[in-house]
Amino acid sequence: MPLQITAHDAEHPSALLDLAWNLPLEQWPAESLVALPRGISRHVVRFARAGAEVVAIKEVSQWAAEREYELLRDLDRLAIPAVDPMAVVTGRVAADGTPLEPALVTRHLNGSLPYRSMFETTMRPGTVNRLLDALAVLLVRLHLASFAWGDCSLSNTLFRRDAGAYAAYLVDAETGQLQPRLSDGQREYDIDLARVNIAGELMDLEAGGSLHPSVDPVTTGEAIVARYGDLWNELTRESVYPASKRHYIDRRVRRLNDLGFDVAEMQIQRSPEGDTVTFLPKVVDAGHHQRQLLRLTGMDTEENQARSLLNDLEQWMATQDDYAPGDPLGARPEVLAHRWVRQVFRPAVRTVPVELRRGMDPAQVYHELLEHRWYLSERAQHDVGLEATVASYIADVLPHVPDPTAEVPQDD
Numbered sequence: 201m202p203l204q205i206t207a208h209d210a211e212h213p214s215a216l217l218d219l220a221w222n223l224p225l226e227q228w229p230a231e232s233l234v235a236l237p238r239g240i241s242r243h244v245v246r247f248a249r250a251g252a253e254v255v256a257i258k259e260v261s262q263w264a265a266e267r268e269y270e271l272l273r274d275l276d277r278l279a280i281p282a283v284d285p286m287a288v289v290t291g292r293v294a295a296d297g298t299p300l301e302p303a304l305v306t307r308h309l310n311g312s313l314p315y316r317s318m319f320e321t322t323m324r325p326g327t328v329n330r331l332l333d334a335l336a337v338l339l340v341r342l343h344l345a346s347f348a349w350g351d352c353s354l355s356n357t358l359f360r361r362d363a364g365a366y367a368a369y370l371v372d373a374e375t376g377q378l379q380p381r382l383s384d385g386q387r388e389y390d391i392d393l394a395r396v397n398i399a400g401e402l403m404d405l406e407a408g409g410s411l412h413p414s415v416d417p418v419t420t421g422e423a424i425v426a427r428y429g430d431l432w433n434e435l436t437r438e439s440v441y442p443a444s445k446r447h448y449i450d451r452r453v454r455r456l457n458d459l460g461f462d463v464a465e466m467q468i469q470r471s472p473e474g475d476t477v478t479f480l481p482k483v484v485d486a487g488h489h490q491r492q493l494l495r496l497t498g499m500d501t502e503e504n505q506a507r508s509l510l511n512d513l514e515q516w517m518a519t520q521d522d523y524a525p526g527d528p529l530g531a532r533p534e535v536l537a538h539r540w541v542r543q544v545f546r547p548a549v550r551t552v553p554v555e556l557r558r559g560m561d562p563a564q565v566y567h568e569l570l571e572h573r574w575y576l577s578e579r580a581q582h583d584v585g586l587e588a589t590v591a592s593y594i595a596d597v598l599p600h601v602p603d604p605t606a607e608v609p610q611d612d
Contacts, residue, residue: 203290207286207287207288219257221292221300225245232248234249238314247308254307257304257305265302272285272373274347280341280370283309283369309369311361314358318359319410333427335394335398338369338370339428342370348378351393353394391428394424394428395421396421399420402420435456447578450511450515497513497540506563512566513540520539545566552565572593573589
């Protein structure tokens with residue numbers, strides 16, 4: 201059987217042809233390899249350079265390689281943080297004709313490190329907690345996408361710095377399963393496995409003197425369960441809000457934003473007892489809100505302004521009778537968005553006199569109104585409405601806001 205490189209990205213197979221596929225990975229010459237830190241793996245894994253890229257190569261059976269390759273492609277389509285699959289290499293034969301194990305090729309995740317490399321110098325407890333936060337977020341995102349990992353651990357995760365925090369990426373999908381819907385039992389299995397694996401991995405670091413004395417492996421393993429539970433509950437629970445308690449919905453959206461999630465969809469079902477609100481969470485990339493608001497309304501704003509306006513737009517759309525996500529008979533989001541601009545956004549902004557806006561553009565004015573509405577509603581413990589908000593903002597807030605366009609008096 202001739203060497204075969206199966207890949208869905210036509211740019212890369214030619215660069216892979218130059219690698220030493222006729223040798224077992226353990227025997228690849230140093231000039232073919234890239235010296236990068238490797239985590240613990242049950243398979244032989246090496247880093248090599250293929251053209252301009254660094255790739256990770258794992259020797260594994262053909263069935264396992266092809267299965268993991270497709271699972272990683274599925275995760276990529278679902279926008280789940282995971283290593284990027286490049287190819288499956290089969291038909292490998294040594295010079296003496298001995299068949300060699302197939303290989304799975306993935307792109308190296310730039311700037312990422314396995315957890316053991318991060319513990320080479322004793323890591324502070326606060327940093328350990330941030331790693332666990334990142335892993336909990338990753339596990340929740342996988343479960344929201346109905347992916348059962350089957351082997352959640354620090355060893356099967358890569359970590360990359362993300363401002364003051366860390367982002368976690370799945371690096372081994374060999375035991376994973378993508379289901380139509382995960383049962384509570386499947387989720388609990390993953391969580392319990394994470395608890396046991398993390399405690400064991402930290403005990404191993406402790407035995408080697410690489411764990412901070414204040415970090416208890418068992419307690420830390422249990423902490424991942426609590427972190428996951430808090431996050432899962434915040435993202436998935438349904439809440440019933442009285443019609444006059446709009447600020448409760450605002451509070452929930454803010455908590456989701458603080459956790460790094462956006463509200464991709466909101467559904468409100470009317471009932472005599474109250475409005476049942478269901479949130480579909482989603483992690484978004486930089487600039488997402490700007491692009492989304494521009495697409496829906498034509499407004500070009502800053503990112504935080506766009507997030508604020510989109511949250512308000514989403515809540516408003518959910519109250520419209522013709523809002524029906526996924527229903528071809530419902531109004532299109534663009535139609536509803538332009539209705540919101542005409543009926544809500546513009547009237548509110550125009551009520552604020554131009555001479556009192558202190559140089560703020562319309563998007564910033566509306567954002568300020570939303571913030572003031574939140575403050576007033578929290579204080580009153582009911583939604584005060586936009587009309588009362590505008591009146592209070594003009595009377596109580598704007599007179600005390602300094603004008604950034606005013607000239608600064610010069611000393612004589």
